[in-house]
Amino acid sequence: MAVRTIEVRERVMARNDELAAGVRRRLAQHRVPTFNLVSSPGSGKTTLLERTLQDLGQELRIAVVTGDVQTQNDADRLAARTEHLVQAVVTGGACHLDARQVQTALDVVDLAATDLLFIENVGNLVCPASWDLGETAKIVLFAVTEGEDKPAKYPKMFQQSRYAVFTKIDLLPYVPFDIARAEAIARGVHGALTFFRTSARSSEGLEDWYAFLRNQVRDARAR
Amino acid sequence: MHEMSLALEVCAIAERHVPRDQLANIIEVGLEVGDAAGVEADSLEFWLETLLTSPPFKAARPVIARVTGDVLRVSYLEVDDGRPDD
Numbered sequence: 247m248a249v250r251t252i253e254v255r256e257r258v259m260a261r262n263d264e265l266a267a268g269v270r271r272r273l274a275q276h277r278v279p280t281f282n283l284v285s286s287p288g289s290g291k292t293t294l295l296e297r298t299l300q301d302l303g304q305e306l307r308i309a310v311v312t313g314d315v316q317t318q319n320d321a322d323r324l325a326a327r328t329e330h331l332v333q334a335v336v337t338g339g340a341c342h343l344d345a346r347q348v349q350t351a352l353d354v355v356d357l358a359a360t361d362l363l364f365i366e367n368v369g370n371l372v373c374p375a376s377w378d379l380g381e382t383a384k385i386v387l388f389a390v391t392e393g394e395d396k397p398a399k400y401p402k403m404f405q406q407s408r409y410a411v412f413t414k415i416d417l418l419p420y421v422p423f424d425i426a427r428a429e430a431i432a433r434g435v436h437g438a439l440t441f442f443r444t445s446a447r448s449s450e451g452l453e454d455w456y457a458f459l460r461n462q463v464r465d466a467r468a469r
Numbered sequence: 470m471h472e473m474s475l476a477l478e479v480c481a482i483a484e485r486h487v488p489r490d491q492l493a494n495i496i497e498v499g500l501e502v503g504d505a506a507g508v509e510a511d512s513l514e515f516w517l518e519t520l521l522t523s524p525p526f527k528a529a530r531p532v533i534a535r536v537t538g539d540v541l542r543v544s545y546l547e548v549d550d551g552r553p554d555d
Contacts, residue, residue: 248549248550248551249496249547249548249549249550250547250548250550251545251546251547251548252486252487252545252546252547252548253544253545254482254486254499254542254543254544254545254546255542255543255544255545256482256486256542256543257540257541257542258475258478258479258482258500258541258542258543259478259541260482261478261481261482262478340474341471341474342471342474344474372471372507373471373474375507376471376475376507376508402507
């Protein structure tokens with residue numbers, strides 16, 4: 247029998263990365279800083295976005311793409327807080343968003359009328375780390391109700407993220423969570439991480455978060 | 470689930486390199502999986518074994534080379550054209 251070998255040498259993520267590069271070019275053309283929020287389920291991505299839309303929504307035109315395995319509950323919650331677009335992607339079983347889904351979602355977002363875009367990824371600390379969506383940066387959320395060693399257990403997610411946002415810090419008096427230790431563990435896997443400490447409930451730390459977002463929009467416009 | 474998505478990408482790559490009517494003739498799919506690729510090689514292999522024996526494939530076998538680094542790529546495809554050797 248005649249067996250022939252085809253040399254392929256193609257990265258498995260090549261197609262996704264190509265699409266992500268296209269998304270990145272499109273966002274750059276419109277100067278829209280875009281943040282891909284990643285975390286385990288229940289860390290407070292939707293709640294942080296609700297507060298952000300409520301407090302910055304008059305000042306910045308913020309659009310959101312949300313990804314959920316099932317339901318568009320998160321999108322509905324966020325849509326109640328903004329006049330701007332919240333686009334839901336139901337992944338139907340997949341554990342992460344991919345660049346094609348974001349590309350399709352962006353077809354209905356008016357980027358010319360958007361200052362800032364959030365992508366709320368599927369709650370999962372593993373898979374979303376591998377998929378580039380064309381974002382400016384990944385931001386990992388880390389609730390103080392989780393274990394301090396999460397970054398050591400899920401290093402890839404913390405390595406791929408440029409920023410880490412502690413959430414629910416109003417609960418610190420009630421939980422055995424040492425935030426300094428958690429930061430040290432996170433720095434152990436990614437030394438250049440920038441941290442925020444927030445509570446969407448008590449508002450603590452939100453001003454720093456908002457100042458960061460305003461700066462990102464200002465810098466993008468200056469480019 | 471992550472590995473299933475990756476396995477589907479591997480199948481898509483095979484479909485781009487081999488004409489549709491010859492996909493059933495693929496007998497081997499060679500991959501390189503790095504230890505820092507964030508991929509569970511056994512799980513990926515399991516999904517590939519399932520997908521590569523289902524249409525449009527027929528009896529292809531994944532062969533995974535475990536390497537260092539974050540590489541994750543399809544290195545080769547082996548196709549049996551079914552013709553007798555010259």
